[in-house]
Amino acid sequence: MNALQEEALNTTHQESLPDPLQLAPETNSNNQLNLVRAEKKADLTKTKNPKNFDPAQNPERVKYLQERARSIILPIVAIFILGYLWETYSSQEGVVLPGPIKTFKESWYYIAHPFFDNGSNDKGLGWQLFSSLQRVGLGYGLASIIGILMGIIIGKSSIMFKALDPIFQVLRTIPPLAWLPLSLATFGEANPSAIFVIFITAVWPILINTAVGVMRIPSDYENVAQVYQLRGFRYFFLVLLPAASPYIFTGMRISIGMAWLAIVAAEMLTGGVGIGFFIWDSWNSSRMSDIIVSVIYVGLVGLILDRIVSYTAGFFGSKAET
Amino acid sequence: MYSYTKKTYTLYKEKSITMTVTTAQLEPSSVSNAPIQMEHPEFVNITGLHKVFGTRKGLYYALENIDLKIRKGEFVSLIGHSGCGKSTLLNLVAGLTQPSQGSVLVNNREVTSPGLDRAVVFQSHSLLPWLSVLDNVKVAIDSVYPHKPSKERKEMAMSFVEMVHLGAHALKKPSELSGGMKQRVGIARAFASNPQVLLLDEPFGALDALTRGSMQDELTNIWEKNQKTVMMITHDVDEAIFLSDRIVLMSNGPRAHIAKIVNVPIPRPRTRETLLEAPEYIELRKELLHYLVKTSIH
Numbered sequence: 001m002n003a004l005q006e007e008a009l010n011t012t013h014q015e016s017l018p019d020p021l022q023l024a025p026e027t028n029s030n031n032q033l034n035l036v037r038a039e040k041k042a043d044l045t046k047t048k049n050p051k052n053f054d055p056a057q058n059p060e061r062v063k064y065l066q067e068r069a070r071s072i073i074l075p076i077v078a079i080f081i082l083g084y085l086w087e088t089y090s091s092q093e094g095v096v097l098p099g100p101i102k103t104f105k106e107s108w109y110y111i112a113h114p115f116f117d118n119g120s121n122d123k124g125l126g127w128q129l130f131s132s133l134q135r136v137g138l139g140y141g142l143a144s145i146i147g148i149l150m151g152i153i154i155g156k157s158s159i160m161f162k163a164l165d166p167i168f169q170v171l172r173t174i175p176p177l178a179w180l181p182l183s184l185a186t187f188g189e190a191n192p193s194a195i196f197v198i199f200i201t202a203v204w205p206i207l208i209n210t211a212v213g214v215m216r217i218p219s220d221y222e223n224v225a226q227v228y229q230l231r232g233f234r235y236f237f238l239v240l241l242p243a244a245s246p247y248i249f250t251g252m253r254i255s256i257g258m259a260w261l262a263i264v265a266a267e268m269l270t271g272g273v274g275i276g277f278f279i280w281d282s283w284n285s286s287r288m289s290d291i292i293v294s295v296i297y298v299g300l301v302g303l304i305l306d307r308i309v310s311y312t313a314g315f316f317g318s319k320a321e322t
Numbered sequence: 323m324y325s326y327t328k329k330t331y332t333l334y335k336e337k338s339i340t341m342t343v344t345t346a347q348l349e350p351s352s353v354s355n356a357p358i359q360m361e362h363p364e365f366v367n368i369t370g371l372h373k374v375f376g377t378r379k380g381l382y383y384a385l386e387n388i389d390l391k392i393r394k395g396e397f398v399s400l401i402g403h404s405g406c407g408k409s410t411l412l413n414l415v416a417g418l419t420q421p422s423q424g425s426v427l428v429n430n431r432e433v434t435s436p437g438l439d440r441a442v443v444f445q446s447h448s449l450l451p452w453l454s455v456l457d458n459v460k461v462a463i464d465s466v467y468p469h470k471p472s473k474e475r476k477e478m479a480m481s482f483v484e485m486v487h488l489g490a491h492a493l494k495k496p497s498e499l500s501g502g503m504k505q506r507v508g509i510a511r512a513f514a515s516n517p518q519v520l521l522l523d524e525p526f527g528a529l530d531a532l533t534r535g536s537m538q539d540e541l542t543n544i545w546e547k548n549q550k551t552v553m554m555i556t557h558d559v560d561e562a563i564f565l566s567d568r569i570v571l572m573s574n575g576p577r578a579h580i581a582k583i584v585n586v587p588i589p590r591p592r593t594r595e596t597l598l599e600a601p602e603y604i605e606l607r608k609e610l611l612h613y614l615v616k617t618s619i620h
Contacts, residue, residue, distance in 0.1 A: 220448040223418055226436040228515060229465045238461065242452040 098289050106289035121273055121281070125294065129301055131273040132263050135191070136305075139198025140259045147203045147255075148248060151210025152240070161211070172204035176262040180269055190270035194263065201262040202255035206248070213247025214240065249313035256309045260302045365394035365551050366415065366519060370424035373410055384410045386577040388424070390570065395549040399562035401610065402572030403617060408555045409523055411572075415553060416442050416521050428519055438466055441517035445524045447504040449496040455507050456492040459483055462515040482514040483507070485544060502533040506540070513544065522554040526561065535594075538564055546591055559610045563588070564597055569606075571613055581617075584609065 055062050083100045090099030098106065114126035154161040154168075179200050183193040217240065224230075225239050267276025275294055282290040371388035374381050384407045392398050400408045413419045415426050417436040426433040428440060436442075441462070449458045460479040467475060483492050486506040496504055505525055512520055525541075526534040538561055545552065545565075556562050562569050563586055571582040588600045597603055 220444060220446055221450065223436075223442070223444065224448045224450070224461075226418060227416060227438075227440070227442045228462050228511075229436075229438055230461070234464070238450060238453070242450070 096288060098292070103289040103292045106287075107293045110290060110293055121277070123273060125275070125278070125297055128273060128275045128278045128294075129297060132267060132275045133301070135194050135267075135274065136198055136256075136259050136263050139195045139263075140202050140256060142195075143199045143202035143255060143259070144206055144252060146199075147206030147251070148210050150203075151207045151248075151251075152214055152244075154207075155211040155214025155244075168204070168207065171200075172208070174200075176201040176258075177265055177269070180266060184270070190272050194266045194270050194274075197266040198259050198262055202259040205254040205258065206251040209247045209251025209254075210244060213244030216247070217243040245316055246313075249309075249316065253306065253309050253313060256305050257302065260298075260305055264298055364391040364427075365396075365429055366390070366392035366553065367427040367430075368411075368415070368424070369427075371411075371414065371421050371426065372423035373407070373414060373419070374422040383577045384575060385414075386579050388580060390580060390583075392551060392553065394551050396568065397545065397552045397566045398554070399566040399569045400553065400555045400572060401557070401559065401562055401569055401614070402578070403574055403614070406572045406575045407578040408572060412442075412521050412523050412553065412555055415519070416440050418442075438462070438515045439518040440521055441512035441515045441519075442521045442523065443505075443508045443512045443525045445527055447496070447501075447508040449504055449507055449511075451496050454493050454495055455488060455499070456480060456483055458496070458507055459511045459514050462511045466515050479514060482510040485513065486510045486540065500533075501529050502537060505529065505537065509541065509544070513548075513550075518551060520550045520552045522552065524555050524557065527557060534558070534561070539594075541565065542592065559607055559614070562610070563603060563606050564592060564594070569610065571610070574617055582613065 049061070053061075087099035087101060089095065090097050090102070104111070110125050114124045116124040117127060150164075154164055176197050179197050180193060183196040183200075184190070187193045187196065221239050221243055225235050230238055263274070264276040264279070267274035268280040271277050271280075275298055279291055279294045279298075282288075282294065368388055368390040371385060372383075373385040374383050376382075388411060390398075400411065402408050410419065414421055415428070415433065417426075417433045417440065420434065433440070449455075450461070453461070456476070456479055459482050460475060463475045463479045463482075467478070470478075480489070480492060483489055486509055488503060488506055488510070491499060491503065496507070499507070505528075509525065512522075526537050529537065542565060552566075554562075554565065566586055569584045569586060570580055571584070572578050573581045584606065586606060587602050588597065
């Protein structure tokens with residue numbers, strides 16, 4: 001190969017490689033933006049495996065997929081093992097509790113038709129849950145509004161705090177069901193009494209957490225508010241609410257769990273349409289499988305409620321980070 | 323009073339989305355070098371000030387018999403050891419605490435509560451973390467000009483953000499900024515409320531030495547354009563000499579009082595080069611350091 005040929009080869013080789021800087025000739029910010037985009041693309045958790053994915057070449061990706069698979073498979077395996085143990089226990093002589101297979105068979109109608117409506121109390125589990133959720137919604141909504149308002153009042157005003165806090169500390173330890181007789185005596189009807197029980201259960205965590213959040217607003221922000229004359233609504237929306245919102249949302253998360261627990265118990269005692277009453281009615285009719293199905297549904301709905309509140313909290317909470 | 327020139331620039335650009343903001347470049351009315359003595363010559367008048375705190379262990383006498391007069395347009399630094407009550411004095415002038423005895427007068431009016439005429443730049447920037455840079459400065463503007471249209475207020479806030487050279491970062495949250503940048507936003511906010519007195523509580527204390535230097539330069543530049551009355555607390559002797567007209571030395575607490583007030587006769591405008599060559603600088607520096615060493619606790 002002579003020198004000319006070598007030179008020719010070299011020049012073509014250089015030409016075939018595009019100059020990366022020429023592709024994006026703009027400012028620094030554009031380069032940075034491209035870097036961020038490239039990073040996002042390389043994010044291990046979000047991309048799908050390309051067709052020529054070689055496991056040996058991408059050990060991190062493989063490890064990540066293994067972990068994901070484990071989180072899905074292991075709970076399923078655990079459920080199956082527990083189900084097997086349950087079935088073994090229930091197959092014994094004289095055991096009233098039906099095993100999973102028997103439960104599924106007996107309650108098939110309720111599982112398959114969640115929204116049937118034959119009038120009065122004879123409704124599908126979907127309607128029963130919906131009815132309970134309505135009561136929780138009302139009671140929890142009331143508890144949120146009053147809890148946040150009162151929390152702000154006793155957090156801000158030292159006089160109100162000293163006056164009311166001892167009373168609150170006593171009231172909040174009273175179990176929700178202990179309020180039921182008083183509530184029934186006051187309201188007469190079952191429905192408002194149940195809603196009141198939800199309210200009185202859910203209000204305390206929200207109230208106390210809000211009060212703590214308000215009391216813990218950093219004095220720096222208070223000073224800023226004073227110097228720059230932030231008053232009334234401006235203070236409320238610019239300083240107080242964002243600073244206290246992590247605490248408020250913590251209180252709301254605790255409350256939704258307690259409210260859901262309370263409604264099932266309250267409905268058992270009050271009757272009507274609702275999942276709690278359904279469970280109690282099934283017990284009275286010795287329909288054990290219906291009870292088991294209902295209880296599982298109650299647990300699942302409780303989980304969903306908790307997730308909704310914490311997702312909402314996460315959405316708003318990101319603003320309050322320093 | 324203020325003249326505007328409009329300037330449009332891009333805040334961020336991503337794919338096809340471009341956000342531009344048209345801001346008004348604020349040019350403050352030129353402050354003449356003639357002494358402004360129309361108002362009361364002692365613009366900030368502290369007389370016979372005592373401050374006592376009630377603690378569980380009894381009474382704590384923080385400040386005793388403080389007498390200080392600051393003229394309008396003067397830049398005064400407060401120097402002293404930690405715990406000598408400098409911040410307490412600043413808070414008293416700001417109105418964040420009340421004196422136990424004596425009075426603080428600003429422009430012949432007694433200070434009883436915080437106000438927009440006495441803007442404070444805090445040691446920990448105290449920016450509201452859920453608001454962007456622009457919104458943080460806009461807080462001050464909204465308080466001073468609540469009746470102006472929203473767009474105009476936004477433009478004014480933007481001009482102050484630009485004054486501290488943070489125009490390109492106007493939409494960022496404080497968590498995305500460095501310490502120096504956050505402090506600059508604090509300064510922009512303080513200037514945005516157009517105060518009569520500017521109070522700075524160790525504004526550059528939390529910054530590294532390099533940033534501190536550039537921040538001091540920026541502060542001098544901004545201040546020399548509108549000559550506000552400034553009271554600043556600092557630990558840094560060089561900073562005090564560079565920035566101020568007078569330096570107040572405080573004794574150690576408790577029962578702190580003003581030990582000495584020194585003049586800084588170095589002519590303005592000052593740069594670091596001229597400062598280092600000024601003969602008064604060395605003398606002053608020696609005097610201040612000597613005092614600080616003498617009063618140190620060990």
